Amino acid sequence: MELAVKTLAGKAAGNITLDDAIFGIAEIRKDLLHRTVRWQLAKRQAGTHKxxxxxxxxxxxxxxxxxxxxxxxxxxxxxxxxxxxxxxxxxPRVRSHAHDLPKKVRKLALAHALSSKVVADSILVIDAATLTAPKTKELAAHFASLGIENALIISGITVDENFAKAARNIPNVDVLPVAGLNVYDILRRKTLVITKEAAEGIQARFDGTLAQPAIAAEAE
Known part of the structure; x- marks a missing residue:
């Protein structure tokens, strides 16, 4: 699968080829997405009711x-x-609400979540998510030119500090490293924005060669 790449300014920056096994699933299994979202939300529940x-x-x-x-x-x-x-x-007693979910199910659900954005034409690839200064007004102007209003932005292995500071003042916009990519955050935002570095990181994550597997496991 080939998608166009744009800059933050909205200009063309070539094309990128994405793996069809990750981004090209046509029939989205909602049951996998539902199971994974339930697993994520149950795991984060405090369970301190008493x-x-x-x-x-x-x-x-x-x-x-x-x-x-x-x-x-x-x-x-x-x-x-x-x-x-x-x-x-x-x-109610103090307890953990977490339950088990096989890794194969979580991995497949992540691929279906990514593919669902492609099916809905709600995915955007940019060359890089970096800024020279943490200016929210400048970043908001870039988002307006790209038509971004409600989005999850996956920046790469690390998040640019200036970009993160500027984005945190914009409502309905989340910024995560590729290791923090998860089904719940993909589905809760309308648009998925990934950088070229993030696309390579996602492929490495599915191949099991991501540079920060411990962070990825914690994010899941």
């Missing part, structure tokens, strides 16, 4: 009513779940 049981609440342990003669049930302390201010029965 309620106090009857042994953890701080209430008086004095017997609330006499044992006999009240005409009601026999109760001890007020920490039982049936009382206001008492403990919670079967409430």
């Amino acid at each position: 309620t106090q049981t009857r042994s953890e609440v701080s209430v008086t342990t004095k017997k609330s009513i006499r044992q006999k003669g009240s005409g009601g049930a026999r109760h001890g302390s007020r920490n039982a779940p049936i009382f206001v201010g008492g403990g919670v029965a079967h409430g």
